[in-house]
Amino acid sequence: ALIICPHAWTPWYGIYGANSGYDSLEEAFGNLAKYILAVETGLSSSPAMNWRISDLDRRAIVSFSDAHSPKKLGREATVFSGNFKDEVTFNDIAGAISERFLGKNSGRLKISYTIEFHPEEGKYHYTGHRSCKVVQSPEETRTKGIICHVCGKSLTVGVEHRVDELAHGREPLKAVKKISEHGVVGYYHPTDPTRPPYIMTVPLHEILAEALSTGVASKKVDALYESLITEFGTEFNVLLKTDLEAVAKTAGERVVEGLKKVRSGEIVVNPGYDGVFGVVKIWPSPDEKKDATVRSNQPSLF
Ligand SMILES: [Zn+2]
Ligand SMILES: [Zn+2]
Incomplete structure (x- = not known):
């Protein structure tokens, strides 16, 4: 079997979610944590955010799609590569995903790269309250805290803030950008060439x-x-x-x-929060551009 924690950062049901009650896989699974060889980023986090988590240093970071509706199949994906003509087997896929943890690969595939949403477009990127129309960036959350100033209850803590907490002082990483022959920007780990790169797209x-x-x-x-x-x-x-x-x-x-x-990647994304999807603007109005620059204090990737 191959066990992967899906949408690892979702506040309510993700293993690292702000409301899950766990800060590490060991805390959640005890001595069974060694069977968790990978986590899935979910929409609201990028691989670069996950690279900061020491729990994941030896685990694969993958992305898959959401099967709630056919239109949303394949929103995110893990791309494997291998040089053979016959059919791909479960062992090939499991081997590629387990390689980082086990230090060996029993299959014939490698993880080539992952296809991601812009993490700001996910439903839980920022901290906030949907019904109170309160949205906070991680910086705002650090100064204002997580109590909603409208209703007095706890805000839903966004993934970006949560990653910052669990990074335990590890600074945000500047991913290195490389452009493919088709003009697609790839984001690479700055120092670890064994981490697969990723690209970000929009449906x-x-x-x-x-x-x-x-x-x-x-x-x-x-x-x-x-x-x-x-x-x-x-x-x-x-x-x-x-x-x-x-x-x-x-x-x-x-x-x-x-x-x-x-x-x-020349687009603007107004970050999602508390179950509200972020909004992509390919042609932002000057106001939207300004707003997004103010909002997006996502530790700059470049
Ligand atoms: Zn993902
Ligand atoms: Zn509220």
Whole structure:
């Protein structure tokens, strides 16, 4: 078996969640912690945030999708690579994920990289109260505390603040950026080459909706999404690999501009909190830009 703690930082149900009651895997599982070989980042944390946690130094950091609805399948993913033609087996996947902990790999695959949301887009990135409309960055939380000034109850502590707590003084890491031939920015561990890098993207539906100035659930967006997927095979192909000149013929210049910005990370994300998703702005208004710069005191990655 292969046991992975999913969405490890979700406040209510994640193993490191602010309300889980545990600060380490040993605390949670005792002498069975040695069977936990990996954790899954969930939407609200990035691998760079997880690299700060000493509990995870010897564990793989992976990303998977959420199966609540078909549209949301494959939001995040772990990409494996290997050089063989026959079928991938469970042992290949388990071997790659266990390698960091066991120091050996019994399969034929390696973890190549992970595909991530921008952590700010997750529902629990910042600390806050949805019904009281209170949102706090980790810096604000350090000075104001976690009691809601509107209702007097405890705020839902966001993942960024929680990671800071469990990093026990380890400073935020500056991931090293490298750009792929398709213009996609990869984020690499600054000193440990055995940590797989990651890329960050935005769901295609959201890019199309903003490019067409219409809702994510609109028929226009669905129709364009379907024709792009029919032409280029998969959503990840369109987001990460397809030649953008080819996309322009089907989807127009504005969609291509949006894809370019998402690939290079030139977007603004207003962080999510207490169950409210963060909001991506590919073409932010000057106000939204200013707001996001003020809000986003996420320890800068660069
Ligand atoms: Zn993830
Ligand atoms: Zn409140």
